[in-house]
Amino acid sequence: MRPTQSGTLGVLSRWITRLRDSPVPFLLPALAINVAIILIPGLLTIAMAFFEWDGASTPGFVGLDNFRTIFADPVFFSALFNNIKWTVIFLTIPIAMGLGAGSLLLVAKRGRTFFQVVYFLPVIIATVVVARVWQGMIYNPESGIVGWLKFYGINLADPLTHPPTALYAVASVDLWHWWGFLAVIFFAAFRQVDAAQIEAAVIDGASFFQLLRYVLIPAIRPTITLMMIMTIIWSFLAFDFVYVLTQGGPAYASEVLSTLSYRYAFYNYTMGPAAAVALVISFFGLIATFFYVRIQQREGNQ
Amino acid sequence: MNQTLGRGTLLAAYFMLAVAAVIALFPLSLMVISALKKSTEIVANPLALPSTLQWINFARAWTDAQLGRSLLNSVETTGFAVVLICSTCSMAAYALARRTGPGLRWISAYLLGTTTLPIQLYLFPLYFGFAHLGLIDNVFALSLVYTAVFSPFAIFLLRTYYLAIPKELEEAAIIDGANRWQVFTKVLLPLVSPGILTVAIISGLNIWNEFLISSTFLQSHDQQTAVVRFYTLGGQYTSDWGEIMAAAILIVAPAVGFFLLMQRRFIQGMAAGSVKG
Numbered sequence: 397m398r399p400t401q402s403g404t405l406g407v408l409s410r411w412i413t414r415l416r417d418s419p420v421p422f423l424l425p426a427l428a429i430n431v432a433i434i435l436i437p438g439l440l441t442i443a444m445a446f447f448e449w450d451g452a453s454t455p456g457f458v459g460l461d462n463f464r465t466i467f468a469d470p471v472f473f474s475a476l477f478n479n480i481k482w483t484v485i486f487l488t489i490p491i492a493m494g495l496g497a498g499s500l501l502l503v504a505k506r507g508r509t510f511f512q513v514v515y516f517l518p519v520i521i522a523t524v525v526v527a528r529v530w531q532g533m534i535y536n537p538e539s540g541i542v543g544w545l546k547f548y549g550i551n552l553a554d555p556l557t558h559p560p561t562a563l564y565a566v567a568s569v570d571l572w573h574w575w576g577f578l579a580v581i582f583f584a585a586f587r588q589v590d591a592a593q594i595e596a597a598v599i600d601g602a603s604f605f606q607l608l609r610y611v612l613i614p615a616i617r618p619t620i621t622l623m624m625i626m627t628i629i630w631s632f633l634a635f636d637f638v639y640v641l642t643q644g645g646p647a648y649a650s651e652v653l654s655t656l657s658y659r660y661a662f663y664n665y666t667m668g669p670a671a672a673v674a675l676v677i678s679f680f681g682l683i684a685t686f687f688y689v690r691i692q693q694r695e696g697n698q
Numbered sequence: 699m700n701q702t703l704g705r706g707t708l709l710a711a712y713f714m715l716a717v718a719a720v721i722a723l724f725p726l727s728l729m730v731i732s733a734l735k736k737s738t739e740i741v742a743n744p745l746a747l748p749s750t751l752q753w754i755n756f757a758r759a760w761t762d763a764q765l766g767r768s769l770l771n772s773v774e775t776t777g778f779a780v781v782l783i784c785s786t787c788s789m790a791a792y793a794l795a796r797r798t799g800p801g802l803r804w805i806s807a808y809l810l811g812t813t814t815l816p817i818q819l820y821l822f823p824l825y826f827g828f829a830h831l832g833l834i835d836n837v838f839a840l841s842l843v844y845t846a847v848f849s850p851f852a853i854f855l856l857r858t859y860y861l862a863i864p865k866e867l868e869e870a871a872i873i874d875g876a877n878r879w880q881v882f883t884k885v886l887l888p889l890v891s892p893g894i895l896t897v898a899i900i901s902g903l904n905i906w907n908e909f910l911i912s913s914t915f916l917q918s919h920d921q922q923t924a925v926v927r928f929y930t931l932g933g934q935y936t937s938d939w940g941e942i943m944a945a946a947i948l949i950v951a952p953a954v955g956f957f958l959l960m961q962r963r964f965i966q967g968m969a970a971g972s973v974k975g
Binding site for chain 2 (some may be wrong): 419420422423425426427429430432433434435436437438440441444451493496497500501503504507509511512513514515516517518519520521522523524525526528529530531532533534536538539540541543544572576577579580584603604629632633635636639640653654657658661662667670671673674675677678681682684685688689
């Protein structure tokens with residue numbers, strides 16, 4: 397029989413046992429890094445949104461002035477509107493392409509792996525490289541396809557330097573880079589659909605489109621919803637392609653909130669408005685997260 | 699179901715899939731053929747095949763972009779970050795898989811929330827903080843940032859692997875006298891190693907390709923990663939698209955080779971973690 401431990405030694409030994417069995421030491425390294433890199437700087441950004449700071453001098457409290465500054469800046473609203481356009485584009489075209497290709501892969505049993513690999517290839521290529529390939533080899537009026545079309549009498553302006561088309565030209569590149577991901581995700585989801593259900597529909601004489609419309613899409617609705625919510629979140633985070641291809645130009649025509657925030661911080665050295673824009677972006681992300689969690693919970697309850 | 703859907707449907711399906719494949723491959727083929735052409739040939743006809751193969755483009759890209767040095771920086775950054783992510787997140791995921799409680803639920807919610815935040819929400823104070831501490835141009839400090847950014851994805855993915863392991867296995871080991879740390883390293887880690895490999899591959903690829911964070915924190919010429927050097931190459935050093943495309947191939951090749959080698963795990967992992975590159 398073990399003697400009962402008492403006094404400070406006993407307390408200490410109980411603490412050691414508790415600590416050894418507690419999840420805290422396991423969580424600590426990952427959480428410490430996360431808190432140092434994301435939480436603390438994030439809280440500082442929230443505070444910064446209410447201060448005036450150029451990155452070097454002593455910050456001064458200005459209340460809501462930074463928000464007044466950004467709301468008075470017409471570029472802020474055009475950037476916000478561009479994010480909304482971006483969201484609409486990405487909620488429709490790549491999701492439709494992904495659903496189309498994903499369902500066709502279900503029909504085409506032979507060569508399925510090959511097509512999946514090909515569709516996924518653009519996804520794994522660095523955004524900067526993708527951007528330069530499109531910039532130089534497709535949009536460029538001298539070295540690209542746009543320039544080559546001139547030989548055939550089709551005169552196009554460089555879509556990236558033409559204000560009405562700049563945002564769409566940038567979005568097209570991201571679209572090309574991105575849609576294969578959705579095709580692969582949706583195909584994986586379609587494969588989980590009950591085979592008997594599909595067969596029954598086919599025996600009843602359903603065409604491919606009827607099968608898609610009445611059986612396949614309803615069966616993977618949770619996946620589609622999740623991808624749509626993620627699309628909304630990612631659309632408000634869009635940065636790389638805009639930054640590399642147009643820097644938000646020409647004349648802010650393709651500016652989005654994330655590039656505007658970056659411009660305020662590292663071009664104008666006005667940290668306050670940069671932080672205020674970052675808060676606006678985060679606000680949209682948090683709304684989407686709220687719906688994401690709600691849907692996850694509902695699925696969990698089913 | 700193919701028989702009943704009919705030959706016509708099947709033919710149409712393959713036709714559409716082939717069209718989509720051409721769309722996916724067309725810009726990549728332009729990249730490859732242009733990398734082997736003189737810039738005058740590219741301007742004359744971007745679609746034509748090279749008359750003579752200009753391997754010199756690769757040599758010039760290598761020296762102008764100092765790709766040797768910058769690829770090494772990319773390898774270091776990616777390596778440090780992947781090791782940190784795999785070690786810290788395999789531990790954290792274990793804690794989140796085995797314990798429940800309001801505290802841990804809040805931690806999960808916090809981690810999930812950080813994945814939806816813009817990098818700009820923490821980038822600016824982090825930049826000035828790092829500058830103050832002399833951590834700009836420090837590859838190890840940059841890999842800490844990546845660890846924080848990719849840890850929620852890694853933790854949630856690994857958590858599903860831990861949940862699949864029956865509890866009895868751990869209990870048996872504890873009865874045999876193992877403590878929790880021994881159970882973790884000797885019993886659980888070998889079982890979740892496929893998940894750790896998936897995490898390493900997905901986060902490694904994304905870090906190799908990453909631009910915004912690395913271009914902010916690595917500024918001196920000698921410290922830049924390959925992707926950031928490639929960005930400045932097109933902007934400052936050359937307007938020869940043949941050379942730029944050659945540099946593009948040199949940077950993309952390791953990622954593509956790796957992907958083709960492990961495509962199944964890649965696709966599964968990306969699907970499970972839903973990471974946007």
